[in-house]
Amino acid sequence: MHKIVRNIPRPDPEAVKILGELGVATVHEAQGRTGLMKPYMRPIYPSAKAAGSAVTVLCQSGDNLMIHAAIEVCKPGDILVVTTTSDSTDGMFGDLLATSLVAHGVVGLVIEAGVRDVSELTAMDFPVWSKAVHAQGTVKATAGSVNIPIVCAGASIQPGDVVIGDADGVCVVPRERAPEVVKASQARFAKEEKNRHSLREGKLGLDMYGLRAKLKELGVEWTEE
């Protein structure tokens, strides 16, 4: 029942790069407000930023055996995405594992559990998004899987999906949708740039987005006092 899949399809690296630069908020909007992880997934330092191809890991809670198994099948440009069979805040990952990931070209970690050695990870500039910071150690006793479809922090992920993380959280872009999401994200970015300019000059969103009519239709009234 438990397995480690060695070879997975991976997204176009250029698409990954662009999506990472455009950032979580823009990409999430551009793909129709889907793929976002829950807000409890926070970066361990404010400037953490990463984008990569997902290698997925399902671990027993409190057991990081499968993270070790996953590293062997990682390739440069991958991002590790780890969840557990039930809610856990254990510190399943620390600077030794990060050292190993860096040696294999992995660009970051998304883990729906805890992480430790956060000072060292910050010094290494190894970006991590986690549910908790906790020193609690784990065992290596129970089977799990690598590169199977998982649900992480409320988001459904397939191995090889694009995962991007920044200060706003973590977003998943399905691999096959990556090209269209790149386009939609770039279009959104361009539109927002233009809007930003208008707003900076004092124009109101009410006018820019035509919301006055909407407010009236909804029966909202303006009163002087």
Place this chain on the structure above:
Amino acid sequence: MHKIVRNIPRPDPEAVKILGELGVATVHEAQGRTGLMKPYMRPIYPSAKAAGSAVTVLCQSGDNLMIHAAIEVCKPGDILVVTTTSDSTDGMFGDLLATSLVAHGVVGLVIEAGVRDVSELTAMDFPVWSKAVHAQGTVKATAGSVNIPIVCAGASIQPGDVVIGDADGVCVVPRERAPEVVKASQARFAKEEKNRHSLREGKLGLDMYGLRAKLKELGVEWTEE
């Protein structure tokens, strides 16, 4: 039932300035330990600090339409205070709205919901206190109100109340009470300065505040081991 109030009374700007400088902990104490928002309201960056006159906004959860409506009635020196009809962590506010607020002289945002684009907001040094950071986008479909009395993060607020925020959280000072709270806060600050000096020299709070008698009255015993 839903309305946007254009004109509201505003507090004395000098009082706002002084209260902001004295900070949340001092002002909260000086006004009798009232007006404080719940501790889940956190600044998006550690040095965030603001004080302003409240423009209040009540939105449907997951809908930021009324934030757009509120900007039109804001004046320089205002601070936007947003709550929702029920608990939500959606990212109702980002850098575009912040750009618009800055263009209209608004000095900060207090939002009992989520916020996004936090890297950009930090770079802009636009102070925000929120319940969550989340990229989750919102709609513009449902009516709400601007400048009505609201409850935000457990605190009752009237439009035009003084709202101050810093690393310790957010505190509301009723507009009419502002002058007396300024005085009480300044008095408290002066007293604390004096106490700080004594404590720095090693004097004990036990002696300074006369607490030994209290401890004895309560039956607390000192034992050698």
Place this chain on the structure above:
Amino acid sequence: MHKIVRNIPRPDPEAVKILGELGVATVHEAQGRTGLMKPYMRPIYPSAKAAGSAVTVLCQSGDNLMIHAAIEVCKPGDILVVTTTSDSTDGMFGDLLATSLVAHGVVGLVIEAGVRDVSELTAMDFPVWSKAVHAQGTVKATAGSVNIPIVCAGASIQPGDVVIGDADGVCVVPRERAPEVVKASQARFAKEEKNRHSLREGKLGLDMYGLRAKLKELGVEWTEE
């Protein structure tokens, strides 16, 4: 029933120093994954780091009277460990109390409640681990105890135990076990240094820790796709 114990045994200062340098994650592992506080205990600034001999304080929720009582029995090198009779996020501690603690040589605070004046505490570089940041003021009306055994954030602590805190949280080392835990921690540190070197060169944890056999024994299968 309530008491303040003046004299307590204290651990070897050299052991305290070494344990503090080795850090929470290493020490927690080295002593058999015990003594760790819950993950909701977070430092108020990322670089906070401290190690000391515990002076324990049990307060009524919302009442910091016994913190004042505790300072008198503190000695240089101590760390104050405060809990309350029931869950509370009130800001029981601020920069005045920190000034007093610094004047008596206390090196940090661990408090299962709230703390305020965090900007000032950060500027003072006074390390604090707390459950919340909240400006909420407290009273001085109810008896409690100093230097009795307490449970703080899930960890059992005796007065005089070694308490260390860093970015990964807070860990308690029983005073009598300190010498052996120093040795075990140093051994673990040395082993990890060696492993770090191997991992940096690309060696896999799977091989280094002999986990391939374990995976097979558990029935995990490798598949190509």
Place this chain on the structure above:
Amino acid sequence: MHKIVRNIPRPDPEAVKILGELGVATVHEAQGRTGLMKPYMRPIYPSAKAAGSAVTVLCQSGDNLMIHAAIEVCKPGDILVVTTTSDSTDGMFGDLLATSLVAHGVVGLVIEAGVRDVSELTAMDFPVWSKAVHAQGTVKATAGSVNIPIVCAGASIQPGDVVIGDADGVCVVPRERAPEVVKASQARFAKEEKNRHSLREGKLGLDMYGLRAKLKELGVEWTEE
């Protein structure tokens, strides 16, 4: 600053009775989806149901002194509404206080904190809505107020407002609005009865509320598979 107000306006008892019978969900809707407390306010037994005129109490967390003070100013038909200066789950109320309330004709308790003796309270059929069940005892040491405006579980309440509770939670109806809310609630109830009949016969909400057009306008598409 702290006070006990002896005389407060009270709502029409007939209005209170009708609102209580119509229930929280109907009344909350009928008054425009306002006045509802947070969902963490739960009845201590499933059949708990009450409606009364609010006597409001603000206590220090962990201190039930002001509940004792409040009983003296209660009248038959009142419901006690208690909050604390900061979040607390302490068991501020038990069967002795309930016995006292019953002796004075009080019909129920809404408390944003903990409650104990829940078996006895259930046997007495004394309805309570609370944030927690906890045996944790409290002190009687700190001042608070009775019959001042408070915020309880996110809802703003004035003394003399109508408070109704049932299995769906707790809702506040401002005293002056009670007559109109009675009418609106009865109208809503009648309309729902009619809709219930149609729905029971298999009619779809899509048709009954004219939602097909809305779905099309929003661009939702029906597909066969």
Place this chain on the structure above:
Amino acid sequence: MHKIVRNIPRPDPEAVKILGELGVATVHEAQGRTGLMKPYMRPIYPSAKAAGSAVTVLCQSGDNLMIHAAIEVCKPGDILVVTTTSDSTDGMFGDLLATSLVAHGVVGLVIEAGVRDVSELTAMDFPVWSKAVHAQGTVKATAGSVNIPIVCAGASIQPGDVVIGDADGVCVVPRERAPEVVKASQARFAKEEKNRHSLREGKLGLDMYGLRAKLKELGVEWTEE
């Protein structure tokens, strides 16, 4: 982007019936400890029990428009499974919608949000599993989808999957796996019956499952005191 799928494959009704009778704990174990929803999904009354074929619904938070749209495509034996675009506790469902579902043969509701009219739903014996009980009303303003793959309370669900609920929570069985999971669940049930008999006679799990060797292998020691 948003759609309502009219026709979906459905599982064998006999398999659904058997899985429902065997219950969540047994089925979850039998299918390899997968498919379980988070523990915050609780039945609104203790005896709630249901099994059906999933009709999935994705709603905007605070908006129940798509529940209305879903009813039209439901068939007898279905169970409605609803989630929202972000965390919400709003009462999206009440007794009117339940009346409509019953009229169309739907056997229960699983909703990662709030529910209201719980007294009426209990009286109707209409089983519901939800994240919260809340009277908070919702709007009908924003598009969503029916019968698309969703993630509900941490579990991935396809339209037509078997969903079973009882006092232990909610579990999803993928439609194609239903026949094998029936067999595995029945086998597990039979084995447990046998074990129950042995345990009732005083036999130890230590002996029955051969755990003494495991304990020794792990280095656990028995001591007399």
Place this chain on the structure above:
Amino acid sequence: MHKIVRNIPRPDPEAVKILGELGVATVHEAQGRTGLMKPYMRPIYPSAKAAGSAVTVLCQSGDNLMIHAAIEVCKPGDILVVTTTSDSTDGMFGDLLATSLVAHGVVGLVIEAGVRDVSELTAMDFPVWSKAVHAQGTVKATAGSVNIPIVCAGASIQPGDVVIGDADGVCVVPRERAPEVVKASQARFAKEEKNRHSLREGKLGLDMYGLRAKLKELGVEWTEE
């Protein structure tokens, strides 16, 4: 490091019986408001009530191996008290284990984790206090200990301590203190009976406990309106 202690001191069964009858709220008060577990520990059915001598169990999160080991050292009248190395809601215990405990005369379970088969446990009238109800299965792979001092839900427990549970939660009475706590609890019960009588006749707590003076001393003022 991990061990199973076979023989432990046990409290006087008569004391256990009396403490159980007096209940959690009374005993907790009588022993000075200590020993209470956190409010998240709830009975799985409202009438659950038990008192026994604690057999303590420390398990790895998600692993119930040590519960099996503990049963062998249980004696009639014991109550099992289980905690885990870190926070977990996994369903570590179900009706098979309960059957085994009943066969060995164990009177209840207190578990800082999850439990499953709650319908069956309720039908057996086997009382359980837990942090969660969850069907999530566990493994039997990692060492732990039986009958060592543990911290469970914030309370410190020694093997052989008296543990009582009822609808108000769970309280621990240290074995050596049991005789005195019996006396103090009986005295409190008698006093409360008397007070209950006075309160039923309409006497005010204000007068009965002499609180008017306290209110005046605190500066609380009575006003007519």
